[in-house]
Amino acid sequence: MEVRKYNEESVDVIVIGAGHAGCEAALATSRMGLKTVILTMCLDSVADLPCNPNIGGTGKGHLVREIDALGGEMALIIDKSFIQSRMLNTSKGPAVHSLRVQADKKKYHTEMKKVLEDQENLDLVEAEVVKINVEENKIKSIETMAGAVYETKAVIIATGTYLKGLVMMGELQYESGPHGLKAATELSKSLNDLGIELRRFKTGTPARIHRDSVDFSKMEIQKGDEEIVPFSFMNFGKDFDIEQENCYLTYTNLETKKIIEENLNRSPMYAGIVKGVGPRYCPSIEDKIVRFNERDTHQVFLEPEGLDTKEMYVQGVSSTLPEEIQKKMYKTIEGMENVKFMRSAYGIEYDCIDSTILKRTLEHNEIEGLYFAGQINGSSGYEEAASQGLIAGINAALTIKGEEEPFILDRSDAYIGVLIDDLVTKGTNEPYRMMTSRAEYRLTLRQDNADLRLTEKGYKVGLVTEERMNKTKEKKESIYKELERLKKIQVTPTEETNNKLVELGSGPIKHATNVYDLIKRPELSYDSMVVFDGERLELLREVRMQVETHIKYEGYIAKQQHQIEQFKKLEKRKIDFIEDYSNIKGLSNEAVQKLNQIKPDSLGQASRISGVSPADINVILIYLETRKRKLNE
Template sequence: MREVKKYIGGDYDIVVIGAGHAGCEAALAGARMGMKTLMLTMTLDSIASMPCNPNIGGTGKGHLVREIDALGGEMALNIDKSFIQSRMLNTSKGPAVHSLRVQADKKKYHREMKKVLEDEENLDLKQGEVVEILVEDNNVSGVVTRTGAVFNAKAVILCTGTYLKGRIYIGEVDFESGPDGLFPSNILSSSLERLGIGLRRFKTGTPARVHRDSIDYSKTTIQPGDEEIIPFSFLNIGKEFDVEQVPCYLTYTTNETHEIIRRNLGRSPMYSGVIEGIGPRYCPSIEDKVVRFSDKDKHQIFIEPEGLDTKEMYVQGMSSTLPEEVQIEMYRTVIGLENVKFMRSAYGIEYDCIDPTILKRTLEYKEINNLFFAGQICGSSGYEEAAAQGLIAGINAVQNLKGEEPFILDRSEAYIGVLIDDLVTKGTNEPYRMMTSRAEYRLTLRQDNADLRLTEKGYKLGLASEQRYNNVLYKREALENELNRLRKTNITPTKENNNYLKQWGSAELKTPNSLYDLIKRPELGYELLAELDPERPELPREIRLLVETEIKYEGYIKKQMAQIEHFKKLEEKKLPDEIDYKDVKGLSNEAMQKLNDIRPDSVGQASRISGVSPADINVLLIYLEQRRRARSGKND
């Protein structure tokens, strides 16, 4: 690149690099908390883009969206404006794993988010490629764009997605590109490496988009949306949605599909060794599925609309890096796709990212002050994971600049806490995806109580609005009042009452029993007992469901709260940053090395580092106690 004359483009408190889901939340958080913020993006047409699946939420991910919303983020509000189908998943299971998943009109999602960003006070949007991060005296000081503009900044947040040295793979063909055929960012990686930040290659992929009119829907199973629409944002609960939902469709691969894949595996860059990057285990390509699950004669495929104003359909489950002509042959063996027409081919994309263990739990780089990272550059996958990180990075950039305490959610408080703790403490060797199974305390981290857990925190930060906070105060009070009323309301063993209980297969009463205790019975519930409860107040649906959940799972929740209390004790035992773990006698060599590398901020975090054993934790606890006594003696 020829030398470009530099000029001052402007002075900002925060510069956000990238306008994907992480960048949007980071920029909005910074601006809404009072900081003059700039968002720089390769193209304004890719703001909040969905280059992969056209949906928001799903198992585990839906919890993240609700938590982002509870804190005052934008993702839930934006998808509520732009969804075209809504479904609550896992309703046959317990409430801890209920997850909302909605199909997005991806162009509308982009337009609505762009509008929000453009209207935000304190936030400027500019199209430009960042090629250099400026650092002075170990503090970030700004960024430089390809055209030579220098934007001075007190904090910088990198949310580069899959653009860093992005390379597309389709069979034997590969070329430099970002997602969706956009330009990659090829220069910024070198700037990061000059700052001592090591990079590695990860890979993700996306299936083909096919023409809606070329599908034989009579051979598929229709997947309609829920009759009752439950919004993502707590601000929209109880509102009517005048949305004509569009269906998705379920179909299957065939033996012929699998045979074509096996015949052409050598032409897949994933199997020929051309791709170095590691792909996501929990979102594998169709080639991976056929190889790894060779005993299966078919795989589920979902056909999903990309929007209301397009005939492009997304073929979920058919991500591939096979050559284009093989993809077409393979897709046409899927039931209902015999005459399918491609509009965009499937591809794999490889990109640069960091090892997230170089970050603090605030998502700030440990070696350079006020340099933050969020999203896929941290080794995660998914829009929701990115948005959650962007929000936390944005909040903490502001907290740093204001000289206030960092904002850290621990594993017992939020799925966001689990996500970030997993990344920065355990690291990841593949694109990280949030799942409910990753959360130890998922019974208390439900999507229905995210506002009760987090909105007060967001309100104190200046992110959650007065309306949000007042809604939570009402919800908390209504819940407690109803639980107390049910404890005090007794049902007597009259013939009429016992006949009603017998009707639902429940044992008769011999003595008066509270409604609270009756709801605990597996065969009964809050709604079923309404007939025996003439004094029952009119409550919103969400509170009625919360009441039943709190009662039905009371014993389990109490047990989990006791576990959380023990967890909190280890989290509260802080590890001073200046410790050199080589000086802590009794630690294993592996623990000493890992502790010095990751620099955990508490004994609890240290206990989750791979290679740090319970014996090492005991050594740390003894060391801290000896240190405390030594200091106490000096003070005496």
């Protein structure tokens, strides 16, 4: 029997999915004053962490800070729910420092759900969307499985791994989303009917084991940092008085490797069953054994899933092998000889789109009001998803409110800009993961200065609060004043001065200098210069760090700023008015095809499209100059 349809209230924005992308998207649109409904397959899966129980990490930590600086929610929630905190890469330069924290999974979900429930202009509803209706290439409405029809001005699709989700464990395969939740089986057809091609990607997760079945005495303890650094800029200076949980490090061995090699034919990936492409940078243990066969051991990290559970996550040993083989293989790992499974490892295939059909606003190139965010765009990771959800939400709100200028972060503005530009300009043939190496301007795009770079942008679009904006202004002013003050403190080459410098492991000075220039010496620091700076005021840790980084990397930062200025010139040459590149004589056939498909909004974006050569860019430049002369005649 066909379900009878009925009309629900019309709304400004419908967000499909309440994972990390959906939550940020819905909060952005509702906070910008638009009536929003967020629909999820299951209320228990709101802001779920279905795989690793952590937020941040190399590159990803930058994204979280940027989300926070723009007025997003992820950093605030993880600061409420973390159980261990570690700053990574501290032995390297500040450009690659990245915060990574262990989350209490249940608490993270609970805290984010509370925020959604309390948010003005936002309704959180459990429902499965089965159809998206479009009229004259413009969003009209959506329909749920229960028959509800919502008329709307914008739809943001943030379905994660639920679209036709297929769980794989050896020979066992069944339709499912993560954590055994129902897969979304109908929406894919609706997208196909709209002319949107779908493809299959794959991800996976390791087993969850019982804490009491592990012998931690055979493992290395991984403790959290003594000084806890929060993710949210709003929490800097706050005292986090918590007892941190330990993580543990152990290793696979030759016996582990042997069991996997003997059973590779039972892995769907190597039996030719898997259609989806898996993540390069988070491979299964089978993948590691095949791709790095010269290695006999691999790292395994045991991470607690929360304070109120004995489940532990086995980082580094995700698998699609049959359950019986998994148990046998896990028991070869040192300290896990008597391990007890609570949840088995599995792989999951799901539908996603080719992200090059999107604008940099994450709106569909052809369908007005249809936005995509998160894993449906081919990315992997909670942080990448949340970033896209925030940008899609902001742009949907700006368009509905009649604002002419979209909100676009370019590659010199933020890691978020790099992420989105890579997805929509270059596309991806595998789940995309953010890494610091992808950002060419990473010295200026540090995690510690995300608020200085982005908070004002978030304030201008109406997402950042007055309180946050004022806090950023105060920080910026404190940094500027301290830099200027240090330039005025003169140090003369007396015997006493040079003795102090020698004690600090530095060389003597022959001429009068200032503290600002002394800090440039690699062996000296802002804190150590207190010996020449008795009147120094007590400043917040993040201000001191900004001051020191600015001084030590001043020359490099200036050089990068020059590169950014050159980059910006190409980004400012707008070409979004060009409708058909086949009308421009001299372009290669491949360039015409790619340019017509991606529809770049600037000459800079066009130059980054695979298949568009420097010669093609010169042809477009000549076309632009010729057009300009004709318009001025």
